[in-house]
Amino acid sequence: MNAQPGRNALSRRTFLKSGAIGIGGLVLAIDITGCSKRGAKSAAGEITTTNAWLSIGTDNSIHFLCDRSEMGQGVYTGLVTLLAEELEVDPRRIGVEFAPVGAAYTNALLGGQVTGGSTSVRDAWDKLRIAGAQAREMLKAAAASEWKTTASTCRVENGEVVSSFGKRFTYGELAAAAARLPVPADIKLKDARDFRWIGKSSTRLDTPAKVDGSAIYGIDVRLPGMLYASLAMPPMLGGKVRSFDDAAARAMPGVQGVVATSTGIAVVADSWWHALQARNALKVEWDGSASAALNDGSILRGLKQAAAANGIVARKDGDADAALAGAARVVRAEYQLPMLAHATLEPQVCTADVRADGCDIYVPTQTQGAAQAAAARAAGLQPGQVNIHTTFLGGGFGRRLDVDFIPAAVEASKAIGKPVKLLWTREDDTTHDVYRPPAYDTVAGGFDRDGKLVAWKLHLTGPSITARVFPGAVPPGGVDPFSVEAASNYPYDVPNVLVDWVPHEVGLDVGYWRSVSHALNCFVAESFMDELALAAGQDPAAFRRTLLAKQPRYLGVLEVALRHSGYGKNEPGRFRGVAVMEGYGTYMAQVAEISLVDGKAKVHRIVCAVDCGQAVNPTIVVAQVESAILFGLSATLWGEINVQGGRVQQSNFHDYRVVRMNEVPVIETHLVASDESPGGIGEPATALVAPALCNAIYAATRRRLRSLPLTRHNLA
Amino acid sequence: MLTININGSDRSVDVDPATPLLWVLRDTIGLTGTKFGCGMALCGACTVHLDGQPVRACVTPVSAVGTAKVTTIEGLSADRSHPVQKAWIELDVPQCGYCQSGQIMSATALLAANPQPTDTDIDAAMSGNICRCGTYQRIRAAIHRAAELAAKEQS
Numbered sequence A: 001m002n003a004q005p006g007r008n009a010l011s012r013r014t015f016l017k018s019g020a021i022g023i024g025g026l027v028l029a030i031d032i033t034g035c036s037k038r039g040a041k042s043a044a045g046e047i048t049t050t051n052a053w054l055s056i057g058t059d060n061s062i063h064f065l066c067d068r069s070e071m072g073q074g075v076y077t078g079l080v081t082l083l084a085e086e087l088e089v090d091p092r093r094i095g096v097e098f099a100p101v102g103a104a105y106t107n108a109l110l111g112g113q114v115t116g117g118s119t120s121v122r123d124a125w126d127k128l129r130i131a132g133a134q135a136r137e138m139l140k141a142a143a144a145s146e147w148k149t150t151a152s153t154c155r156v157e158n159g160e161v162v163s164s165f166g167k168r169f170t171y172g173e174l175a176a177a178a179a180r181l182p183v184p185a186d187i188k189l190k191d192a193r194d195f196r197w198i199g200k201s202s203t204r205l206d207t208p209a210k211v212d213g214s215a216i217y218g219i220d221v222r223l224p225g226m227l228y229a230s231l232a233m234p235p236m237l238g239g240k241v242r243s244f245d246d247a248a249a250r251a252m253p254g255v256q257g258v259v260a261t262s263t264g265i266a267v268v269a270d271s272w273w274h275a276l277q278a279r280n281a282l283k284v285e286w287d288g289s290a291s292a293a294l295n296d297g298s299i300l301r302g303l304k305q306a307a308a309a310n311g312i313v314a315r316k317d318g319d320a321d322a323a324l325a326g327a328a329r330v331v332r333a334e335y336q337l338p339m340l341a342h343a344t345l346e347p348q349v350c351t352a353d354v355r356a357d358g359c360d361i362y363v364p365t366q367t368q369g370a371a372q373a374a375a376a377r378a379a380g381l382q383p384g385q386v387n388i389h390t391t392f393l394g395g396g397f398g399r400r401l402d403v404d405f406i407p408a409a410v411e412a413s414k415a416i417g418k419p420v421k422l423l424w425t426r427e428d429d430t431t432h433d434v435y436r437p438p439a440y441d442t443v444a445g446g447f448d449r450d451g452k453l454v455a456w457k458l459h460l461t462g463p464s465i466t467a468r469v470f471p472g473a474v475p476p477g478g479v480d481p482f483s484v485e486a487a488s489n490y491p492y493d494v495p496n497v498l499v500d501w502v503p504h505e506v507g508l509d510v511g512y513w514r515s516v517s518h519a520l521n522c523f524v525a526e527s528f529m530d531e532l533a534l535a536a537g538q539d540p541a542a543f544r545r546t547l548l549a550k551q552p553r554y555l556g557v558l559e560v561a562l563r564h565s566g567y568g569k570n571e572p573g574r575f576r577g578v579a580v581m582e583g584y585g586t587y588m589a590q591v592a593e594i595s596l597v598d599g600k601a602k603v604h605r606i607v608c609a610v611d612c613g614q615a616v617n618p619t620i621v622v623a624q625v626e627s628a629i630l631f632g633l634s635a636t637l638w639g640e641i642n643v644q645g646g647r648v649q650q651s652n653f654h655d656y657r658v659v660r661m662n663e664v665p666v667i668e669t670h671l672v673a674s675d676e677s678p679g680g681i682g683e684p685a686t687a688l689v690a691p692a693l694c695n696a697i698y699a700a701t702r703r704r705l706r707s708l709p710l711t712r713h714n715l716a
Numbered sequence B: 001m002l003t004i005n006i007n008g009s010d011r012s013v014d015v016d017p018a019t020p021l022l023w024v025l026r027d028t029i030g031l032t033g034t035k036f037g038c039g040m041a042l043c044g045a046c047t048v049h050l051d052g053q054p055v056r057a058c059v060t061p062v063s064a065v066g067t068a069k070v071t072t073i074e075g076l077s078a079d080r081s082h083p084v085q086k087a088w089i090e091l092d093v094p095q096c097g098y099c100q101s102g103q104i105m106s107a108t109a110l111l112a113a114n115p116q117p118t119d120t121d122i123d124a125a126m127s128g129n130i131c132r133c134g135t136y137q138r139i140r141a142a143i144h145r146a147a148e149l150a151a152k153e154q155s
């Protein structure tokens, strides 16, 4: 992105002013006045807007406004590829900037301008290809009218329109005229056979800026006159400031002010180091009464008590309770999962520049609309007066779907009257996360007299993230869809299935964590699948294969993973476990291969078969699978957030461990060729690691682990 | 006033000598390529070179720099032409990219000391650099690739 936040101000303003018109399901922000912005000049020359994502300069520069946040998952490259494919321009020729807040940028799968849920490509797949095709047709029409011919006699080629006589116009020469033409409603998209860029591996467009230090993250924003802030937040969950003495802090070098904000006491100074030193000199008396009795034990007890109730039904086939009651054999188990932190490597950070008439927010966020609303509230402004400038994100993983770190920066800037960059420490970040919810689940399977699995019942208990983040989105008595993933889509051929869910708040804020409830429920469902295979006296893979006979895509990935992993091969000291799942429209199977070393599982290899439909950029897909697997591996091996007396016990990477170079197994990703539309890829692979690994551990030890992380269990 | 040599130029900075080098680079001088991840020498995001040796800038007081030459990611090359940068681009290593300045500085120091590192050498030299996005497999491959590229440049 641009290093200078102001550089794209022109195009942003243009888009903000443009009216949004809905055309055949597509929203294009077309500037009907066309000419009115022809006076707008920039270094790039005249900028012409053809739609919400695309601007073409008279100097033939082409810019894509990326309306999803780049947090490593590759939208910066993948989305521009979709548009470029139909526009017939090499994606590398297109400059990418991050979009402002705008109605056109709503993610139809999530109902807001949100990057999450592995939705970006799925949401954009048609939308951006159509936008590219419409722009292309408008450029063709403009050329045709110049040449006094019909558009159908013209073709496009590498950013130029070519006539049947070989005359040429660059897109830049046509852009101004094209922008005044009507947006064509009837668009024919390319056949997949003709794709030049989609489906081909190409290097990421953001790589160069990420190998020379020039990519601008939230922490890197620098504005004229900007000050730095560190925020003293309550050391206990839900704590409040009772009183504070800032005399010593104010006397420290470089300190410009101390601001009591809605989320803590911000110390503002001329450098972040000065701000941090002065923050440490604050004397604060906290009121921790709200969470004094909150600890791991009380949270688990609460979940177990709540689990005694019947849940809200998320999936019901037949009558699982009756089938269990009448079964010849019933297997039951309880599973339990800890809370987790996101631990994005870039701690939470926000830069705010609040003025009387508006404000600018520079922030690594996954949710521009919510960021705008939060900033407006904190500044006492209307949302329309708040400009959100999205930077690169130093990791997202769902953490930056929350906007809790924004108001304090805004309040500090407003109070001091200057731009303020407020940066959390790692300790702030670990102790003030919105944690992955804990879970307590019971599961049962019933076999008939012939040994056929006839009933499966999963009873989930845990807090609702969606109810907190989007108040009102989960109606009373309704299911939070982000609590029952990898459960309500139970794929196995069993006549009686019941999935129900008991919402139970645990006394702290929970958040969306990479793959959300897939990571919770896949662990239970796929570990228990092995328990059922054992009860049935079958090999876990064979047991799954039979029950997936009617599920070709599941079966497809299962077979590929088994084949490549050497599953079933007899290798002394090596043990393998398998798990399968569908999430975000992507089908996956993983096989983990381990050995036992000093009573601990050593993970040697994880083989992952992936059917994600058409892959826009296969190398990015593979990278995401590797990334998601290691995210799941860290959690499985060590991940837990503990609470004692309302205080989070972990603080930094020494006690919240994540995988390091010397701990990485070989990861093998196999993409299954597919013509289906793309599925999500940023998250699903995270969820299969724990069950595949625990199934391998069972194969090695005959011990079934029903809670995580593995550090809780001594396998010796 | 302290004078330190950064990426080949002497810079005078008026800061408390106890200030970690990281914040002098980032806030005082404006070289923001070097990142902050933990502040406790646990993540490696702040890795820079002092006379070619990798150090964690977050725990290195600026006063400890003395006459040593500081190299940051911005000083590695003017045009991403260092073999490590080339290999990183070729193999498309970065995801979010936040850790990558530190990874690259650790990798360049490793290769300078050990032009043909084994996987075990890579484990030893790189295990102080966390990548939360899990790009390790590509980092490992890119270090081997950079070793090849550097060897070619030598010959």
Ligand code: FES
Residues within 6 Å of the ligand: B035, B036, B037, B038, B039, B040, B041, B042, B043, B044, B045, B046, B047, B056, B057, B058, B059
């Ligand atoms: S910020 Fe210096 S090692 Fe993490």
Ligand code: FES
Residues within 6 Å of the ligand: A072, A345, A394, A395, B094, B095, B096, B097, B098, B099, B100, B130, B131, B132, B133, B134, B135
């Ligand atoms: S690329 Fe994101 S932390 Fe390494």
